[in-house]
Amino acid sequence: MQANYELFSGRTRSAIKTLDQISIWSGKAFAWLIIPMVLCLVYEVFARYLFNAPTLWAYDMTYMLYGSHFMLGAAYTLAMQGHIRTDFFYRLWPVRWQGTIDSFLYIFFFFPALALWLWAGYDYAAISWVRGEVAISSPWKPIIYPFKTVMPVTTVLLMLQGIAELAKSLYAARYGKWPIIGTEIDDGEQI
Amino acid sequence: MSPEILGLVSLATLFVAICVGFPISFTLLFLGVVFGYIGFGDTVFFLLVVQTFGVMRETLLAAVPLFLFMGFILEQAGLMDRLFSGFRMMLANVKGSLYIAVLVTATLFAAATGIVGASVTILGVMAAPIMKHAGYDVKLSAGSIAAGGTLGMLIPPSIMLVVMGPVVGVPITELFAAAVIPGVMLAALYMFYAVARSYMNPALGPALPDEEKADSVGEIIKELLIGIVPLAVLIMSVLGSILAGLATPTDAAAMGALGAFLLSVVYRRLTWERLKKAIFQTMLVSSMILFLVATSNFYGAVFARLGTATMIAETLVALELAPMVLLILVLGLIFLLGWPLEWVPIVLVVIPILLPAVESVGIDLLWFCTLVAVCLQTAWLSPPVALSAYYIKGVVPDWSLRDIYAGMMQFMVIQVIGLLLILFFPQISLWLPTLLFRN
Numbered sequence: 166m167q168a169n170y171e172l173f174s175g176r177t178r179s180a181i182k183t184l185d186q187i188s189i190w191s192g193k194a195f196a197w198l199i200i201p202m203v204l205c206l207v208y209e210v211f212a213r214y215l216f217n218a219p220t221l222w223a224y225d226m227t228y229m230l231y232g233s234h235f236m237l238g239a240a241y242t243l244a245m246q247g248h249i250r251t252d253f254f255y256r257l258w259p260v261r262w263q264g265t266i267d268s269f270l271y272i273f274f275f276f277p278a279l280a281l282w283l284w285a286g287y288d289y290a291a292i293s294w295v296r297g298e299v300a301i302s303s304p305w306k307p308i309i310y311p312f313k314t315v316m317p318v319t320t321v322l323l324m325l326q327g328i329a330e331l332a333k334s335l336y337a338a339r340y341g342k343w344p345i346i347g348t349e350i351d352d353g354e355q356i
Numbered sequence: 357m358s359p360e361i362l363g364l365v366s367l368a369t370l371f372v373a374i375c376v377g378f379p380i381s382f383t384l385l386f387l388g389v390v391f392g393y394i395g396f397g398d399t400v401f402f403l404l405v406v407q408t409f410g411v412m413r414e415t416l417l418a419a420v421p422l423f424l425f426m427g428f429i430l431e432q433a434g435l436m437d438r439l440f441s442g443f444r445m446m447l448a449n450v451k452g453s454l455y456i457a458v459l460v461t462a463t464l465f466a467a468a469t470g471i472v473g474a475s476v477t478i479l480g481v482m483a484a485p486i487m488k489h490a491g492y493d494v495k496l497s498a499g500s501i502a503a504g505g506t507l508g509m510l511i512p513p514s515i516m517l518v519v520m521g522p523v524v525g526v527p528i529t530e531l532f533a534a535a536v537i538p539g540v541m542l543a544a545l546y547m548f549y550a551v552a553r554s555y556m557n558p559a560l561g562p563a564l565p566d567e568e569k570a571d572s573v574g575e576i577i578k579e580l581l582i583g584i585v586p587l588a589v590l591i592m593s594v595l596g597s598i599l600a601g602l603a604t605p606t607d608a609a610a611m612g613a614l615g616a617f618l619l620s621v622v623y624r625r626l627t628w629e630r631l632k633k634a635i636f637q638t639m640l641v642s643s644m645i646l647f648l649v650a651t652s653n654f655y656g657a658v659f660a661r662l663g664t665a666t667m668i669a670e671t672l673v674a675l676e677l678a679p680m681v682l683l684i685l686v687l688g689l690i691f692l693l694g695w696p697l698e699w700v701p702i703v704l705v706v707i708p709i710l711l712p713a714v715e716s717v718g719i720d721l722l723w724f725c726t727l728v729a730v731c732l733q734t735a736w737l738s739p740p741v742a743l744s745a746y747y748i749k750g751v752v753p754d755w756s757l758r759d760i761y762a763g764m765m766q767f768m769v770i771q772v773i774g775l776l777l778i779l780f781f782p783q784i785s786l787w788l789p790t791l792l793f794r795n
Contacts (some may be wrong), residue, residue, distance in 0.1 A: 192636075192639060192643075193636055193639075195639070196635050196636050196638065196639035197635060199421055199422075199425050199635060199638055199639070200635075202418065202421065202422065202610070203422065203425070203610045203613045203614060205610075206422075206606065206607055206609075206610030206611070207610050207611060207614050209607070210603065210607050210610070210611060224415055227415055227418050227606070228412070228413045228414070228415045228418060230418075231412075231415070231417070231418035231421060232411075232412030232413060233412075234421060234639070234642070234643075235421065235642050235643045235645075235646035235647060236412060236643075236647070236650075238639045238640070238642070238643035239643050239647045241639065241640070241643070242639075242640050242643040242644050242647070243379075245640055247640045247641075247643070247644045248379035248380070248381055248382070248644055248647070248648075249379065249380055249381075249644055249648060249698055249700055249701070250377045250378060250379045250380060251374050251375055251377055251380065251696055251697055251698075251701070252377055253375070253377075253695070253696035253697075254375055254376070254377060254696075255376070255377025256377075263377070266376060266377070266378070267378065270376075270378040270382075270383075274373075274378065274382055274383060274386040275382050275386070277386070277389075278382065278385045278386040278389050279382075279385075281389055281401065281404075282385065282389075282404060282405075284401075285401035285402070285404055285405050286405050286408075288405075289405040289409075312412075313409070315412070316405065316408060316409065316412075
C-alpha cells in the first residue's frame with residue numbers, strides 16, 4: 166500500500182514522501198514493543214508459578230507497552246490505509262468523489278478533532294510532568310508522565326500523516342486516480 | 357434541544373458519516389468532540405483524555421496484540437499446511453475426506469489464532485487446487501473453505517470475543533468458555549453436512565486416488581506426531597490454562613506467542629523476514645482495532661452522558677416486547693448491519709447502544725454475546741458482500757462467483773440452524789461457563 170510518488174512533482178513529492186517515511190519508520194520501530202510485552206508477561210508467569218515470587222512491575226510494564234504500541238502505531242496504520250472504513254458505498258463512487266469527500270473530511274473532521282485532542286492531551290501530560298506524577302494504584306509506583314506523553318505524540322504523528330493523506334485525496338479529487346499503488350482501499354479484512 | 361435528542365441527532369449523523377466511508381475512528385472522534393461540546397461544554401476534553409487513557413491502561417486488551425502476534429507467527433510459519441497434509445493422508449479412504457481435512461484444519465487453526473480473513477486465503481491456496489484436482493464439487497468445496505474460515509471469529513481465542521468482553525462487561529474467560537461448544541458444534545454440523553452429501557452422492561466428494569494415499573500406517577503416525585500433536589498441545593495449554601482459571605487471557609496470550617515462536621523455530625519455518633512480517637502485521641491490525649476501541653469508547657462516553665442510550669432502552673422496554681422477541685429483533689438488526697459494517701464497528705458502536713435494552717429485560721449477557729458472535733459469523737457468509745467469496749475467487753479464478761455464492765449459501769443455512777439451536781437451547785452456550793465459573 167505504497168504511495169506512487171512519481172505522480173507528484175518537486176517539493177510536494179519530497180514532502181509527501183518524507184511524511185510517509187516518518188509514519189512508516191516510526192510505526193515499524195514501535196511495532197517491536199510487542200517483544201518486550203511478551204517477555205514481561207512470560208517472566209511474570211514463570212516468576213509467579215515456578216519461583217513463587219511474582220514481580221511488582223510486570224503488569225505496569227505490560228499496560229504501558231501495550232498502550233504505547235497501538236497508539237504510536239496509529240499514524241503508520243493511517244499511512245498503510247489500515248484504519249477501517251465502510252466501503253460498502255464508498256467503493257461504488259467515482260474516484261473523484263472519493264477524493265473530494267476525503268479531502269473535505271480531512272479538513273473539517275480530522276484536523277480540528279486532532280488539534281483539540283493534541284491541546285487537551287498536551288495539558289494532561291504537561292501537568293503530569295510538572296507534578297512528577299507516579300501511578301499510585303500500583304505497589305511499584307512507576308512514573309507515569311512518559312506514558313501520558315504518548316497521547317500528544319500520537320496526535321502529532323497522526324496530523325503529520327494526515328497532511329500526506331490530504332495531499333493524496335486532493336490528487337484523487339483533481340485527477341480521478343488514487344496516487345496509491347494497489348489502490349483497493351483495504352479495510353482490515355484479515356481479522 | 358434536550359441532551360437525549362442531541363444524542364439521537366449525533367447518532368443519525370454518525371450513521372450517515374460512517375456510510376460515507378471516512379475512517380470510522382476519526383469520524384467518532386470528531387462527532388464525540390462536537391456533540392459533547394454542545395451538550396456539556398469543556399468537560400468533553402477532559403472526557404477525551406481520561407477515556408483514552410483508560411483504554412491505554414486496560415491490561416485485558418493487551419491480549420489483542422498478543423493473540424494477533426501468536427496467530428501471525430503460526431500463519432507465517434506455514435503450520436496450516438502441515439496440518440492439512442496430515443489429515444489428508446489420514447483420511448484418504450473416506451468419501452468427502454478433503455472436506456473433513458479442510459474443516460478440521462480450519463477448526464484447529466481457529467483455536468490457535470482468532471483471525472478470520474487470513475485463514476480463508478490460506479485454506480483456499482492450500483486446499484482448493486487439490487479439491488479441484490480430485491474432482492470435488494465446486495459449491496461444497498468453496499462453501500466449506502469459507503465456512504471453515506469464519507470459525508476463527510467464534511472459537512476462542514477469538515479477537516472479537518476479547519474486544520467484546522470489556523465492551524459488554526463480561527469476563528473474557530467466561531466468554532471463551534461460552535463459545536467453545538457452539539464453535540465445535542458448528543464445525544461438527546459443517547462436517548456432518550459435507551460428508552452426508554458425499555455419501556449420498558459420491559460424485560461430490562470421491563475418495564482420493566491411490567497416489568494420494570500414505571504408503572504405510574507408520575507414515576501417517578509420523579505425520580500426526582510431527583504436524584498435529586505439538587500444535588494441539590499449544591492450543592490445549594493456552595485455552596486450557598485460561599479455562600481452568602490458571603492464567604488470565606493476557607498471560608495465556610503471551611505464553612501462546614512464545615509457544616508459537618518456539619514451535620516455528622523447531623519446525624525451521626521461521627525466518628527473520630517472516631518474523632518481521634508477523635511483527636508489522638500485528639502492529640497494523642492491533643492498532644486498527646484498538647485505536648477504534650479508544651475512539652468509540654470516547655464517543656460512547658459522550659453518548660451515555662447525553663442519556664440517549666437510557667432513553668432508547670426505556671423506549672424499547674416500554675413497548676413491552678417479550679424478551680425473546682426483543683432478542684430476535686436485536687439479532688436481526690445486527691445481522692443486517694453485518695452486511696455494510698465490519699464486526700469491529702458493530703461490536704464497538706452498535707452493541708453498546710442496544711445493550712441497556714437487552715440488559716433491562718434480563719437476557720443473560722454471556723448467551724447474548726455468543727448469539728451475537730454466531731450472528732456476525734453468519735453475516736460473513738452471506739452473499740453478496742461476504743469478503744470470503746472474493747478471497748476464494750482470487751485464489752481459484754476458474755470457480756465462478758455464482759458457484760462460490762451457492763456453496764456459501766448452503767453453509768449459511770447451517771449457520772442459521774446453529775443459531776436457532778443456541779437460541780432455543782441456551783445450555784449449548786451456558787453449560788460450560790456455568791460448570792467452570794458459576795458454582
